[in-house]
Amino acid sequence: MKDLRAEDSAWYWCGVEIGGIWTADDTASVHISVVHGVSVVNQMVTGEEGSSVSVQCFYSDGHRTSVKKWCRSADWNTCVTLGVNGTMKEDSVVISDDHNRAFTVTLLHLGKKDTGWYRCAAGHQHATVHIEVVPRSLTELTP
Template sequence: MPKLFLLALGLLPWIPAVICEATSGGEHAVLEGQSLTVPCHYEPQYASHVKYWCLGKTREFCTSLARTDGPRSANPAEDKVSISDHKDQLLFSVTMNNLREADSGWYMCGVEIGGMWSADVVTHTHIKVIHGLSVVSSQVSGEEGSSVTVECLYSERYRESEKKWCRSGNSSCLLTGSEGSYEDTSVAISDDRTRTFTITLKKLQLRDSGWYWCYAGQQRIAVSLVVTPRPTTTAVSLTLTPSQSDARLHPPKSISQQSWNSHSHIMVSLLLCASLILLVGMAIMARQLWRRHGPSYPFLERDPEKARISTHCVCDLQNNAVIFHNRDSQDVA
């Protein structure tokens, strides 16, 4: 029993740190000559601990490459390996520059715990440095008439190789010359002679859509180009309905002598009609007034008896005398 207990204690540092491990990507593939940055996350309780990056799968046989408690470099971008702790983000990052094939292997992100009976918190990452060709984006798109850029990345051994740009299914290709460049009205190719050559497609047309190949030596990688139609501005025409067209008033025409002469007979006719209507109206009105308020004379009486008596009336207007035949007495004025 004591032997088993001692054996268990001796194996504690070798227990994989799966309970509270730091985390990072499992595997990375990168072209030779390029750089790689690996983020390693840790728990908040390890913010003040030392972090490290080493080559190997076990802590005892892991070759240390960088530590956060080590001397800081004046120019980390030029170092083979650099490490930086970002406590506000609870991670530390490791950058490896100018990778070579010999750099392929297993690496370890580690948080140093310290103490005989405490294992470090670690996680493993595999890095594979490959030769060949890759592309930043395997599918690019652009609007008709615009330009797009394709970036093809190659490994170190293809630095001096010929670079070319070909359309799939077409035997003709565009090649970089001795200066590592090519340009015409529609395509420009530039090789920086380190690890990238760039293809710029200018004045895109719809027929340019399709598949293309980036070549570096005998290595090639496919790129899809999609050209979208240019947006068109549609002219809007307004069609007026009859009611709308009637509302469109034209400016009045000026009155001239000719236009007045051509319409004078109409004015005369209107005046005559108005006068006739007025006269007829006045005659009707006079007749109505005469019937209602006109004087009543004996010779106009409609009663026959009254009309008979009135016919015997003799009026001497000159002597101002009136003779009444039907009275018992007569008065002479």
């Protein structure tokens, strides 16, 4: 499902036809609630030391003009805030907003100290992401 709107909130059915007319089909129902908010595709991201990782944060239409932030863990004092021009670079963090319901955060020059939980936020909504930094692979270290 793509481009969901609040009016798409409802019960949906999914089914698989197993056999013929005398065989019961497998079905399941799920309730989808579409709310204004922020989400990420991957909540667990891994990158090698010295490399970069990017996290795409999606936001609903209601947050197009909201302030976008990238924060370390639950400490809102560590947030890097995106300016109105749609792009921001600070030390080893780059944030860019496409103004089409997604902004991308790139962490540059990863070190072990970057391992941990982060939040991408739009307005008062946020999604959590865990970044794990692993040692560079041995094949890359060998000349």
